[in-house]
Amino acid sequence: MTMASPLLEVLNLTTRFESAQAPVTAVDNVSFSLEAGEILGIVGESGSGKSVTAFSLMNLLDAPGRVAAGEVRFKGRNLRDCSPREWQALRGDRIAMVFQDPMMSLNPVMRIGAQLTETVRVHHRCSRSEAVDRAIGALKRVGIPAPDERMRAYPHELSGGMRQRVAIANALINQPDLIIADEPTTALDVTIQAQILYEMKLLVRESGAAAIWISHDxxxxxxxxxxxxxxxxxxxxxxGPVADVIRQPLHPYTRGLLASLPTAETRGQPLLAIPGATPPLSALPPGCAFAPRCGRASTACAQVPPAVVVRGRTHRCFHPLVAA
Known part of the structure; x- marks a missing residue:
């Protein structure tokens, strides 16, 4: 019995930005896989390479950025071999992206309905009435009230939460196999954020799509x-599995991220911040980049730690918090 291949498989993805001094590696040998119906989170501080990873997967990098090495396999096919025409057919149909700022994907001078129906008709042969029905259905799925009226609105006439829901509806309208969401709730208040998180999880489960959710939190x-x-x-x-990572982090950086979060038990106490700051990518220290901020660092950390697999989880640390 042969095992089915993952929907998305990223192998040693490396992205560089060329500069007059020396190329800057923004994504360094990143590997992960994603099954249909699964949601993968990518977390880290600003400057950790999360968004560049997403843009690399979508082939949306502008010069001087470029994918220098690695493979991005979608349904077994290496997307790095796709032509611009093939990418045009994939993006917005089989692979969709939700940006942090919805105005990056919404045209301010087009009505919401025109933008949604255009997304349908660019990729599928259908009548205008069929596209309108699909657009209204997509707005309903993301919890927008009175979708018929919202179809006639311009983006500036909607609140930030409503615009982000429209952007998510636009990403979901063609029932893609993969959705990449780049911090889409960062600028929203916590109530709207919770609603969108719930709706996103429900929509992925109902459609069987896979999703990558990028966040600093x-x-x-x-x-x-x-x-x-x-x-x-x-x-x-x-x-690794999110419940295992949160319950028992292996890398000191992961523990630092978790310790900086407020909880009911730490109410009224100062938050534990990770000392120092993320180094600029143009001036990374040799070996483990986290070593200057790590209380467990030793001379061994002058080398780049290899990827170690421990009970289905992977870490890169010479001094993990839990021994293998």
Missing amino acids: LAVVKDLVDRVCVMYAGRVVEQ
């Missing part, structure tokens, strides 16, 4: 995702 993803990749300075330093 482990508290946001812990109830949404199935597995999580923790990134630091362009590298995945830990990945």
Whole structure:
């Protein structure tokens, strides 16, 4: 009996930005896989390479950025071999992206209905009435009230939460196999954020699609995702089932992220911040990039730690918090 291949398989993805001094590696040998119906979280501080990873997967990098090495296999096919025409057919249909700012994907001078129906008709042969029905259905699925009226609205006439729901509806309208969401709830208040997280999880479960949810906040993803990749300075330093990672982190950086979150038990106490700051990608220290901020660092950390698999989880640390 042969095992089915993952929906998405990322193998040693490396993305660089060319500069006059030296190329800057923003994504360094990143690998992960994603099954249909699964939600993967990618978390880390600003500058850790999360968004660049997403843009690399979608082939949306602008010069001087480029994917320098690795493979991105979608349904067994290496997307790095796709032509611009093939990418045009894939994006918005089989693979969709929700951006942090909905105005990056919504045209301010087009009505909501025109934008949604255009997304349908660019990829599928159908009548205008069929496209309108699908657009209204997509708005209903993301919890927008009175969708018929919203179809006639312009983006500026909607609140930030409503615009983000429209952007999610636009991503889901063609029932893609993969959805990539790049911190889509960061600018929203916690009530709207919770609603969108719930609706996103429900929609993925109902449609059978897979999703990648990018966030700087482990508290946001812990109830949404199935597995999580923790990134630091362009590298995945830990990945595994989200419940296991939160209950028993292996990498000191993951523990630092968790310790910085407010909880009911730490109410009224100062939060534990990770000392120092993320180093610039153009001036990374040799070996483990987290070593200058890590209380467990030793001379061994002058080398790049290899990926170690421990009971179905992966980490890159010479001094993990739990021994193998």
